[in-house]
Amino acid sequence: MPRDIVTINPATEEEIATYDYMSDAEAEAAVEACHEAFLDWRHRSLEDRAAVIRKIGQALRDSTDEFAALMTREMGKLLASSRDEIDACADICDFTADEGPKVLADEERDIPMGTGVVSYAPIGVIYGIQPWNFPCYQVIRYAIANLMAGNGVLLKHADNTTGSGLYLRDLMEKAGLPKNLFTVLQISHDQSDRVIENPRVRGVTLTGSDVAGRKVGQKAAEQIKKSVLELGSNDAFLILDDADIDLAVQICVVGRTYNNGQTCVNAKRFIVTEKNYDAFVEAYAEKMGKLTMGDPTDKSTRLGPLARGDLRDTLARQVEQSVEKGARVLVGGEMPGGTGYFYPATVLVDVAPGQPAYDDELFGPVASVIKAKDDEDAMRIANDSRYGLGGGIFSRDEARARDLATRHFDTGMICVNGFNAAIPNMPFGGVKNSGYGREHGGFGMREFVNIKSVYIHQK
Incomplete structure (x- = not known):
């Protein structure tokens, strides 16, 4: 097992905090607990999920000063930028709460033998591997869309922003999200591969370099699991x-x-x-x-x-x-x-x-x-x-x-x-070595769902 996680203030080079890595057994138990929380959450109505997500947005606004200071300590962004980031994340929650019930609602279509129903069903636990540059936004971007879709969410945050990941977990649960539905994994890269292999995990999303994207995308493909990759660029x-x-x-x-x-x-x-x-x-x-x-x-x-x-x-x-x-x-x-x-x-x-x-x-x-x-x-x-x-x-x-x-x-x-x-209301994602899949604009809510075709035959 690698040494403890140590977070460092990049402006002062002073140690902020240390965190223990999970054991393999603890990581596996955390995935299982997230799955158990998902089994209940998936049956909550779209409106109920949206109400919780709206409360998360308000909790972010209420915690702006404290959370912004933590992000700036952990990764060095300007304090004003940290505050702006939290405000943007709250806007994502509002957009998702407003639009989610419409984006994910069943659709009826005419078919020759009766009525066709297109249904967007949650698929399970979605694993997110996220970088440090936007400690709140990178997480909110994929997590809120998937929670709205009815999925459970795992997070492996960058080591140097571990505190921000744990802060978000606590904030979401205080806002009313069921315990373990959003789970932070303090794990190594080798352990991360085993999380992708875990049968409870149904999808993988990563934001990072194209080098990391190749590795994670390949690992997910080996398990026949869908992935969304948002990678680097030289715009x-x-x-x-x-x-x-x-x-x-x-x-x-x-x-x-x-x-x-x-x-x-x-x-x-x-x-x-x-x-x-x-x-x-x-x-x-x-x-x-x-x-x-x-x-x-x-x-x-x-x-x-x-x-x-x-x-x-x-x-x-x-x-x-x-x-x-x-x-x-x-x-x-x-x-x-x-x-x-x-x-x-x-x-x-x-x-x-x-x-x-x-x-x-x-x-x-x-x-x-x-x-x-x-x-x-x-x-x-x-x-x-x-x-x-x-x-x-x-x-x-x-x-x-x-x-x-x-x-x-x-x-x-x-x-x-x-x-x-x-x-929030415009799609986000790239092409070529910048990855595939889309987030925001309603698109992210449909990336990890089972799009079902239901045929209602009528005499």
């Missing part, structure tokens, strides 16, 4: 010939540094046409270079630390390798001294294929600026990626930008003249 934001440059610069700074640059749908590659390249680069580098880095609880701070020391080391190595292969650093790019896992806002230019800054996901506040000949070339470069989660287009011609987004951009979410992460 491209296009600044076309007719773009509003001032707007593009402003939004692209936010898009790259949101959540300290540790978001799967951060703006990461900035593809700028020759017409606007020099003006964009000059203004963008200036603004990125002025961002205040420091204590995430200080209101004046605009950039907090990365969540772990190893993550900062990886980012620094990716920058170094990109520079070795021809990229240039305009601002940032140097590891600061002192305490905390900080890395400055960084702008790279002369970014080209073969560099990590072009090919890979840089999970931190490092922007890759790429020059395109024209609008057509910009779209080509945007799609020249093994990923496809998010992206953006800046253009004064909204109709043309919409056409490019819907018909040409090979990615799951596109922002036109703006940036946002995800909202």
